[in-house]
Amino acid sequence: MDVKQAVKIAANYVSSLEGMTNEYPDADTDTKLLRDIRFAVEGTRFNEEDDTWRIEVGFSRPWDQAHSPLAGIATVPLKDNRTIKTVTIDDKTGKVLAYGGN
Numbered sequence: 001m002d003v004k005q006a007v008k009i010a011a012n013y014v015s016s017l018e019g020m021t022n023e024y025p026d027a028d029t030d031t032k033l034l035r036d037i038r039f040a041v042e043g044t045r046f047n048e049e050d051d052t053w054r055i056e057v058g059f060s061r062p063w064d065q066a067h068s069p070l071a072g073i074a075t076v077p078l079k080d081n082r083t084i085k086t087v088t089i090d091d092k093t094g095k096v097l098a099y100g101g102n
Helices: 003-019 029-036
Strands: 040-047 052-059 083-090 096-101
Touching: 003 029, 003 040, 003 052, 003 083, 003 096
Parallel strands: none
Antiparallel strands: 040 052, 052 083, 083 096
16 A cells, blocks of 8 residues: 555544544534544654554644633633554555554
8 A cells, every 4th residue: 555545544543533532413524523633644654574554643632722711811822732643554454453652
């Protein structure tokens, strides 16, 4: 597979797992969820030793956002605590082997 295929598998996997904690009734669930959590690919690499892709992804769940009682009046931006995960994918089968923190 190429890197674009590996990224699609990773995005679908993140959407599937993270979507279990949210309700998105529209037909385009995966795209909406990924947009809502501000999903982004942070890095990709292929490991030739074990024929796996490691796709680093970042996203920000609603509870990852820092809340301030002064948010309405302060000009200081709130801290964005992005979650970074690595999705490990078998190159031959496309199966996700691991999903976890770095």
